[in-house]
Amino acid sequence: MSTLLGWGFVAALAALPLLFPDPYLLAVLTSAGIFIIGAISLNLLLGYTGQLSLGHVAFFGLGAYASALATLGFDIAIGFGWRLVVAPQPVWLGFLAAIVVAGGFGWLLGRLAFRVRGAYFVIITVCFAQVLRMVALNWVELTQGPMALISIPPFSLWWPGEGWIALYRKDQNYWLVLAVAVLAFLLVRQVVRSRIGRALVALRANEPLARSVGIRVTHYLVVAAVISAGIAGAAGSLFAHYVRIVDPDVFLFIYTVTMVIMVVTGGKGTLWGPVVGGLVFGLMPDLLRGTAPPEAQWIIYGTAMILFVMFLPRGIVPALVRRPS
Amino acid sequence: MMNRRTLLLAGLAMPALSRAGFAADPIRIGMTQPLTGAVAASGNYVANGAKIAAEVLNASGGVLGRPVELILEDNKSNPREAVAAAEKLVLRDKVPVLIGAWSSTFTLAIMPKLMEYKVPMIVETSSAARITTSGNPWVFRIAPTSEMEAVAFAELLGKFTPAIRKIGFLSVNNDFGRGATEKFWAALGAKGIAIGRTETMTPEATDLAAQITALKQSDADTVFLTTGVEQQTLALRQAVEQRLGKRIVTTGGSFPDQLLANPLPPGNTSFHILFYAPWFPERAPHPRIAERYTAEWNRKGWEFAGLTEGFRGYDAMLTVAEALKAAGKPEAEAIRQALWTVKLAGVNGDISFAKEGPAGQESGQNRPNVSVVTLSEGKTGLL
């Protein structure tokens, strides 16, 4: 897809709140946008390294919790009578904390899980997210468990002439998510076009060959995992300060599945795939709301996933791009 | 490609725009309940209560000369979905008043949004203290707090033989369970009753053998069980299985109705703190209102025991209708003002709101009635 068309698309999205200032429309697009950022990050692992990571929501949830806890502050016992006390921090620091914490766990999981591949790797990633959910549920002192972290402050930005402003309004949050999504997209594009990206593609195509010509397999996979996890953590932070509540269900498998569906249907291993898939599946629940029960929405999701994998395995974007030629 | 995009965007914007231009005739009242997920049983009962209240109101000419329309949104037993449901009701359906959201956790999740959008909410079930003490002037609770329930229960202690001397707790690990544990602990401790062991369980746990075995080892004579109706049923059955051998009192107003058709073996009597005992409508504070509600419910052929929770939705709708009448118009701020003046007779009893919480930011709190129902071999009695 040409760069010009891409920027035109971004400009159209940016102008949307001015043309249609409907708060519900913006709320729906903002939620979809946060998941699209998650899908963009998942695509780096799933599409470019070919590793089916089904614990991706772990990084999203870690980012949400890290950001929320940093901005709310906490006071926990860490054993031997010591306490760890963190005073409430500004939101941008929470955003950074989200990226660092999620990226750090991405590194850990990368080191641990890349020792095993295939089905083993998949099940481990699923279990990893589940363990985090259990921790979030039961470490009540830190996470408030099922009571959830509530009253999380909204995102705030420094604006020339205005100073620090808290983003309560729908259009402000929409633009923030759009900006982060564009940054995430550009970052992934940069990675994919760099030496790392070429190494990853070589790995996906033929791992033994890539190893034999001296590509440091584990190193590149871990780098990709850290970047991917960091972006997912950023999305989690946006989520926490937009929805302003974080509960252990943020680690549910179903959210990973949502991101996987977005990537697979849009086209894994293509830059625009997660965006297109994300728009389709991010907006579908709200288009269906009122006309179909929530179960129907998931039945459609599941069916779409089956049909795409069986009949259009490369996704929507490659199918569209190939046609003109 | 550009064509596709504009088409997509137009398709998105259209429903939003056309809806905005459609001035609805009926007065819309928004409600969010857990219709699916871990606590779905109770949520469906409350929703049903609200539905029949809407029918009863409309049968007698509606409110302000207009029919009322209940818009029900599932929160899927999840606080985040509760927020999404509330946003949908306020932003898309433009309701001037909400009812919700069953669990304390869901209600607490929605509360910042009430401040943000300036819409009042009737809280029909949630019992956590901090709902009305955190300084949210848009919250009006008709349900009792755990503390009210505990204090009211402490007055009934003399009715138990053998007397309650030492208590233990089996509580769901959330605001509801922890709040009840804390308040019953305080209220009964103040009466000189010894406190034993507290066991907790996650809301989705099904096998409670480990918790019950642990409680069995303690020397308490009574265990207070606080959780949703599904887990209540599981815990009561597994208590028999593990020979807990202690009196069980459930709190929170839910009743394990499935044990009516599939009773526990003879010799097992459980006690249930309820806010409406549908087996004895004639003993409700306002028998005629209770009987009307009970009759409408039964005409639908719904689960009889659901009446124990359905009244919450019914009373909440009556409260909203009364506030609308007093406000004279379906506008959020007017309804909020009017809620402070309402005085009505509901299924549970008289409903009116007293101020709670920090000055200038008070929430409304009603003072409901409590009764204890016994269940033995599928038969109920009033203590």
Added chain:
Amino acid sequence: MDQALQHLVNGTVLGGTYALLGIGLTLVFGVMRVVNFTHGELYAFGAYMTYAAVSLLGLDFYLSLALATLLGMALGAAIEFLLLRPMRRADIDSTMLVMIGAALVLQNGEMWAWGGVAKLIPNPFPGTPLVVGPVSVLPLRLFVLVVSIALLLGFWLLLDRTRIGMAMRATFQDPETAALMGVRINWVNSATFAIGSGLAAAAGALLGPVFMVSPTMGDLVGLKAFAIVILGGLGSLPGATIGGFALGFVEEFAGGFVSTEYRDAFGFLLIILILALKPQGLVPAKERIG
């Protein structure tokens, strides 16, 4: 001590059904190289079919259990025929995605069909527990344990003594050689997936009356089945059996003596430990993919 004995009994009962779940998942993976994400949903399906047969049709309890298991096998065979057979040449990740899609459809279909409210299945056993010394157990649970063990034994006999079992074992060890030796892969795959699904449905049918039936009951169970096969070493049938009982005991004892709150987390914590110390699982499989 009394408490420990009670936990031992509870853990055994729980472990029996866990083993059933683990074996079904391992069998499907070993023979077909498919990670079956529908496993938990087949468990829920078995429970719902029992509910339908007992409560709605008024059928005999034991007949209903058998019927639910058979319907589970039929559903499994249908999934294999419609979704997995066309995907046989596809990579393992693609079949996994298809299975996830199928799990979504099944779970939400159940929600649609039955509603969100949990259901209780009546059973013919007395509600009073049998008491032996300090230990008490419900006759229903004892029945569940006995049937689980019978199913486990039956499964081993099938694998060991029948032609189809032999074909499965051959495919388990080396699908290509097995095909060269004249094993009809389609037939083996259908039978494998049907049996794996039947075991999951049987576990659901057995545990449905013990607990309650709800559309999301398969979620946690599906994840636990993954935990079991990882514990036992992916692709090892004895490992899955041991892993099932191990998880049952760990949950019961750690839940009783350490912390009831973390009860469901212990299994997953154990996995992290095992992966850190012994990534091949408790019983390493001779042959492993990936």
